[in-house]
Amino acid sequence: MLNISKYRGKRWGAALLGGISLASVLMTGYTYTRSTRPDRPDSLQLASFVEPGFPYISTSVDARKLGGGFPKDNQAARTLALQLGDSAYACFDTDLLRWSVAWTGKFLPMVLMAQVSYKDFFNKNNNIATVPGSPVLATGAYAGWTTGKPAYRTDQSLPPAWKPLPASQGRYNGMYVYGNRSVLDYSVGKAHIYEMPGSARFDAGVAFTRSIRANGVLSDLYLTAAEVDNATGSEVKGRIAYVYQGADKDTVTAVAVLGKGKPAWQSGVEEGKYLTVKVGADGEATVAIWKGLSKDKKAFEKFCKTKHNPLPDFKNGGPALWKGTVVTQGKLSPDTAAFVTDQLTLPLNNPWKRNVRVADVGFFEDGRAAVVTFEGDVWTIEGIDKNLQSIKWRRFASGLHEPMSIEIVKDSIYVFDRNGIVHLRDLNNDGVADYYENFSNVMAQSAESREWAADLVTAPDGSFYIAKGGSLSNGPGMTKVTGKGFRAGSDQNGAILRISKDGRNAEVVATGLRGPYLGIHPTKGILTASDQQGNFVPSTPIFVIHQGDYFGVEPTLHRSDNPAVTPPLTWIPHSVDRSAISQVWITGSKMGPLNGNLIHCSFGRPGLFRVLIDSTTSVVQGGVSVIHANYPAPTSKGAMNPADGQLYIAGFNLWGSSSNGISALLRLRYAGKPSYLPNHFRAGKQGIMLRFDSPLDKVTATNPGNFEVRRWNYKRTEEYGSGHFKLDGSTGQEVMHVAASYLSKDKRSVFLLVPGMTEVMQMEVSYRLQAADGKKVNDQFWFTLNQSTDVDLSGFGGVDLALLNAKRPEQPAAVVAETAASAEKGREIFQKMACAGCHSEGTRTKGMYGPPFQNLYKSERTFDDGSKVIADEAYLRESILTPSKRIVKGYNEEMPSFVGVLSDNDIESVILFIKSLSGK
Structure with missing residues (x-):
């Protein structure tokens, strides 16, 4: 074990990876080996991001610079990078149903965000994957299959559409994982296609194979297998079609239908450069594509006489890729407060040496859980009980593309990644997913790294809402700059969309966001979102979302009707939460004072906020207070466990949180002790009312000197964030005079009489009180005043409203000795x-x-x-x-x-x- 004694006494953060102290790893770059402490399992002996036994990864690929003869309009955001054996690889573009590129040599470089940070946890220097080794075939940005006749887009000056084909033309349906092989499932017109990609080595090199089963072929289908831009000749000989390169035609690319005799499907050449296969009837065959020297054609022709490689019985599920479970022991928090966090230790000591950075958690009806990780894995969890002494983890799925959201609907798992919404199906009930169904890919998706598949929530009617990140400019730069800090990306970046119950239709709900994350009430359907402070976003907002909202980020407007900017429910200051994530509603009756409340998750702080909503005004307004507890890693997504009625929170680190912890799965547990948080607020013309979970001491609550109220505005500009500005536009904050404070008859509410109240973007109330039981209550509450109306003062006696207009008595100016700069x-x-x-x-x-x-x-x-x-x-x-x-x-x-x-x-x-x- 690493000796860290020489680092004692230094100011380390609470660096935790599933309960494991990682100060030495994070601060010095060392790697832990075996720990001598039983509560610290082996952790960071990580295998590579790409697993040899899994047939593919999901990625984005830029194949525009493969060299002479290959198409130049070749990039794809949604790609399955297939491992085919014999150092052969291919990329299948699920939007256009094409093999965008195939090559031999090395696999793709691991340069995407999830990949570069997989072992180097805070590395954000992501890029777009390019093709190494020797490219063999490629196709341009057009459909890989067509009906009736071949069709190609030839205008390479057009930007990518970043959208799938119309479903009537072709649709990717999903992927069957059968051992270390994959079977693609898609439709072309009304025909259904199953395809098993592969490779075969023969005397003249490596041939790429596509074993295809076609059903429901009503008219001719055309598969475009390769494009050769600098062709110098072509010919078709029986089962094989050739396209030549070079003045002497010394290089050839060929496509063939394997077997002997007259083929049912016919190879061909279109426009002198496109190698095709015509599929005229139902059937099954293997197509082979090869590139090599013309003098080796005989070897390829001999290889083409081999039999078709039939598809396996994949529809009933394949062998489980990951067997057994990993058992961890959780860490319970002592019951020192109303709400405490228990840690569910992550399965870092797993047989596959796989990193586990949990991004989201969901629950089955019986209390079992599933988590999705940023590296693209899904784990199921059993044994979540009161004591957390035997938590059983099992790998369920892999190969997903930077997923951040998981939803469990009627005990079925749905994950939102850059490929779309994936429905994971275990066909043979062995505990491992066999079919990665494309439930929905109707949303646009560019290759820009920050156009995250950010969030997915389920609506009460069974539809889904998704949030897509804005195409920020601190990524690979695949598209043009559209504003300070932004690139074009797709035409749905920075937007919230509704996905229909069948997954086949998308409706834009709101636009003008930079980095939104969602929350939804499971029965009432109240949709909320946060956004990320940055360019055009002056500080952290929380929104209540309605159809047609626009939230002020100009590069993601995506509209031409010049809409008004919808104000947020509340702003949150930079120093309080500089990086917001999602929200979750507390449902059930087992979370004490938090029952029925909206909870906001902070990545940057990290921690949880209680959100209070003042719905007495025509423009909704709200505020937040911190739920104080131990948060060893960023808190990103949450879900209620129907079995124990507690809130579970998942999160992982990467973008600069105040915590150094890499990842954690936490249970926010109600310990039954008194809570002293504010649970209700009203703000308006007369002042501010706060109601608390516990009764207050009258002496401290009625002393206005125990409260400090400040206010300020922000300025929304293209610059990153905003300073603080007084209502007259000058810089700084205004300290408001608290003329008096009153305690309600039940001693749970205080009313602050504050002259000069009016609409303002940010208000902060600091208080130094004592509860009736003697507990000191020193805390803060932040809110936004969107509309200043009268506050209902029933419950408060003796409120002297004349003090609002009374002239403050002349007092000698207090000499405040500011602490010397140091x-x-x-x-x-x-x-x-x-x-x-x-x-x-x-x-x-x-x-x-x-x-x-x-x-x-x-x-x-x-x-x-x-x-x-x-x-x-x-x-x-x-x-x-x-x-x-x-x-x-x-x-x-x-x-x-x-x-x-x-x-x-x-x-x-x-x-x-x-x-x-x-x-x-």
Whole structure:
């Protein structure tokens, strides 16, 4: 085991991977071997992302630069990269039903987001996969199959549509996994096609094989097997069609129908460069494609006399790829508060040495669970009981493309990934999925890395809602720039869509989002979403979604009617939650004070928020308070367990959370102790009413000096985030006068009489109270005032509304001695403002959005435009106030302005802190 004694005393974060301490791994780059502690199983001895025994991975591929003779319009967002044996590989484009490329040599480089971060947990330097080795065949961006006659799109100047073929023309239905082989299932017109890809080695190299079964062929079907752009000749001889290259025709690409005698299906050549196979009747045959030297044609012709390779009995399911279960022991939290988090230890010590970064969790009706991981696996879980002493994990599926959502509907598993909504089916009840059904791929999907398949929720009527990430510019850059921080992507990026119950239709519900994630009430159907602070998004919002909403991100407007911007339910300050994820409703009756509440998940904090909604106004408004508990890793998605009635939360790290934990699956458990959170609020013309879960002490609640109220606005611009601005437009926050505070008759509600209340984007209430049982209650509540109306004051006696207009008595100006600027004060601001989530105090760069602070002062900074400057006090101040002015090379624009947030004294303190880390 790694000796970490030399690191004792340093400021490590709570770095946990399923309950395993990883401070040494995250901070030093070392890898754990076997632990000597029984509560720390082997963890990080990870196998490769691509598993030799699984037939494919899902990916995006850029095959536009394969070389002479290959089509140039060749990129695909939804691709199954198939492992065919004999160092042969092929990519099947599920949108266009084509083999986009096939090659020999090495498999695709692992450069997509899930792949680069699989072992290097915080690596975000993703790219798009390109084809290594020796390409053999390719087709352009047109349908791989057509009915009646071949058809090709020849205008290569058109951008990709990033959408599947019309279902009437052709549709990908799914994939059967049969051992280490895959059987593709798709339709062409009214015909049904099953295809088993493969390869075969013979005297002249490797042939790619496509064993095909066609049913319901009513008119001729044409399979386009390859395109040869620089063809110099072609011919058809019996079962084989040839296209030649070179002045002497010394290179040939050929397609053949295997077997002897007159073939039922006919090979051919279209337009002198497209190799095709005409399928004129139902049947089954093997098609072979080969590229080589013309002098080796005889060897290929001999190979083509071999028999058809028949498809196996795949419809009844194949052998289980992963046998047995992995058993872990959970970690219960002591009952020290109303709500505590128990940890379900992840199965890191698994036979396949597979990483497990849980992205979402769902439950079967009997309390069993399933999780989906960012690496594309699904695990089922049994043994989730009160004590969590024997949690049984089993691998159920793999090969998915950066999934982040799982839904279990009528005990069937649905996963949303970049391929669409996948329905996982276990055909032989052996505990492993055999059929990866394409339930829905009607949504558009580009190859831009940040156009996430972000979220999937189930509506009460059985339909689904999905959220798609915006095509941010900090990805591979496959499409043109459309605004600061954005690329074109697909025409549905940054949108929320409704998917019909049968999966065949999509309806755009809302647009203008940067990085939305969802929540839905399972019976009432209330749809909510968050968005990610960034360009055009000044701070973290939570929305209630309605048909036709537009939320202000101009590059993802996707409309021409100039709609008004829908305000959020509430904004949340950057320092409180700079990176929001999904929401979940507490259903049932076993979560105590949280029953019936909306819970918001924060990736950046990380942690959970209780969301309060004021629905007394015509424009809905809300606020949030923190549910204090132990959150060892980002909290991303949640689900209620119908068996124990508790909330389970999944999440994994990658994008710069304040937690260093890699991943965790948690149970938020109600421990039965008193809760002191606010559970109800109203805000309007007279002031602010907060109601609490527990009775309050009258003395502290009726002392207005125990409350501090601030307010400010944000500015929505193309810049990243926003500073704070007073109502008159000047920078900063306004401290509101609390004229009086009142306690309700039942001692659970306080009303703050606040003069000057009006609509504002952000309000913050800090309070220092005591509960009736003596517990100190010092906390904060943040909300948005969308509409200022009268507050119902029934329940409060003696409220003197005249104080709202009373002139405040003249008092000598209090001399407030501001704490002198210091490095220690700068360190405190560094933590309070969540700077630690993006910048390291040391030299760490992994997982950090911004440059490290150690030795930053007086260093030379090189920017993305090639200019340079010395990082002196002036530069540091500029970086705090206008961070988007100059971006350090190798980084993206990911920092909001702190204009109006930090005082001059605060900024000076932060600069002193940075200087202290440089020894200058």
